[in-house]
Amino acid sequence: VKGLAMKKIGEVGWVEKDKPEIGRRDALIRPIAVAPCSSDVHTVFDGTLGDLHDAILGHEAVGIVEEVGDEVRDFKPGDRVIVPAIVPDWDCEAIQNGNPQHAVYETGYCQKIDDALGAYKFTAVVDGVFANLFKVTQADMNLAILPDEVSVENGVMISDMVTTGFHGVENADIKFGDTVVVLGIGPVGLMAVAGAKLNGAGRIFAVGSRPNLVKLAKEYGATDIIDYHDGDTVEQVMEKTDCKGADAVIIAGGNESIMMDAINMTKAGGNISNVNYFSKQDTIPIPLLGWGMGMSHKTIKGGLCPGGRNRMERLIDMVKYGRLDPSKMISHKFNGFDSIEDSLILMKDKPRELIKPIVYL
Ligand code: NDP
Ligand code: ZN
Structure with a gap:
């Protein structure tokens, strides 16, 4: 797997890693479009998640399901899905406190359950979406089918900006x-x-x-x-x-x-x-x-944005039934895997005409 990673504070670069191992409820996703977020810029250039090394960036994506664990019920290889920026562990005890955004049982940058920002897992706990393949934990709870009526552009915007x-x-x-x-x-x-x-x-x-x-x-x-x-x-x-x-x-x-x-x-x-x-x-x-x-x-x-399947499906309906067109925000379009880096640097430099870039893979 190849991905664009934070090498250290202030530096990004390409890394090669083994294909992620998926658990029985997880899925492997091949992204078809991704977008850089101002938060990726904070992560790399302000070091807000700490001095991470070779942590693959990115948390806004639409992709195709490549592989699923044997307990995944509702998704199969070939499905077109939105991957939310926030992917809680939905059976974590902290969910019962009513704060899914902070519920994760794998340890991240803080070492306890119910950490603030715990479900902001991409880059911090698992590798992010700026890779040719990446893992989504608890696929049935975290993925949402992107229906034909909703464009890839709108799907990517729903994953983080809309929520x-x-x-x-x-x-x-x-x-x-x-x-x-x-x-x-x-x-x-x-x-x-x-x-x-x-x-x-x-x-x-x-x-x-x-x-x-x-x-x-x-x-x-x-x-x-x-x-x-x-x-x-x-x-x-x-x-x-x-x-x-x-x-x-x-x-x-x-x-x-x-x-x-x-x-x-x-x-x-x-x-x-x-x-x-x-x-x-x-x-x-x-x-x-x-x-x-x-x-x-x-x-x-x-608040950290809500993630998870239900949230995504609700926002998909808002686009599907004409309440909202977030794709109007896309000001810059890139093509090809290698241009993810250019899109991130653009996000850092924030030229005056920039609103939001998207990268088609
Ligand atoms: P942008 O940099 O694209 O936009 C920032 C806006 O703030 C611009 O309109 C800018 O004005 C304006 N601004 C700058 N200084 C001031 C000021 N002093 N007073 C009023 N407005 C000001 O950011 P994004 O929209 O991409 O992201 C916004 C924030 O949200 C980021 O910090 C990002 O990390 C965070 N974020 C948080 C998430 C969450 O879950 N809570 C998820 C995703 C992002 P101008 O028009 O002059 O440029
Ligand atoms: Zn973000």
Whole structure:
């Protein structure tokens, strides 16, 4: 098996490994399209999962089932499937705590059950999808058939970008007519905009600056655009809301100081929902006044995207029945296995016209 791996912090390279051994409930997948994620960039260049060596990257894929273990019921070689970014161990004890995203029984970068981020297994615990063959554990619970009506492009976007942006919306607990701010409108933020609209938000502020992101944010449902280069984002939101602020703020971009903005622009009793992957500092500041000296009833939540079969099948239906077209976010198309590296470097460099690349294999 050949794959694009993290060699050490700050360095990627190609590695050759033995074909992964699959357990009785696992599957071996041959990817037909993959996409790099901003999180792969954090992993390699910020070293957020530690100094991994020869760990194959990638967690967004659509592929063909190559081989299944003898206990796999619903998938067979030749099936076209979405592989979710998050692949919990569904019979792990921690599942009973209601947090599948953190439930894994193989040890990863932390050495105990119920680890935060445990089910973010690709790269951290098992090799990722940037390989000509890779293993998916508990295939019946983690894979989803990609129906003919749903394109490969949409399948790849569902695996991570849609489930993440929508999770930002879920944790924001949006009610009909709410004023929602989405901080950052890369592919994750764009899906948060789309999800906020689907969830009944009244007014949706999209915060970003690059013209093609702004255009798509409007298409997905933003009613107002704020460029954070045009002055303080909080002041701009306050001015446009008659100093009321937002019912909910979803964080999908920015650095550690973005939490200050989010808290300061949220109404008392409102929700702050983070899906950003903070990776540069050890702590995040909280503004005391904005937090009502600790008594403002503002809820701060941060979540890893849900994975698993059921989640994927639900999102597939949203595309299949015309609620959402995430493939509009694909701005760059690559062909061939070797171009996975180019797509990852593109994701790191983030040229102004980039939204999301895809690589056809
Ligand atoms: P992008 O880099 O494509 O987009 C970031 C956005 O943030 C851009 O719109 C950018 O603006 C905006 N931004 C930058 N600085 C600020 C600021 N100070 N205030 C407001 N907006 C700002 O990121 P992605 O969409 O690819 O990913 C977003 C995050 O989600 C990443 O950290 C990624 O790792 C994480 N992620 C988390 C997952 C989870 O499960 N929780 C899963 C997948 C990804 P501009 O338009 O100017 O570029
Ligand atoms: Zn990701």
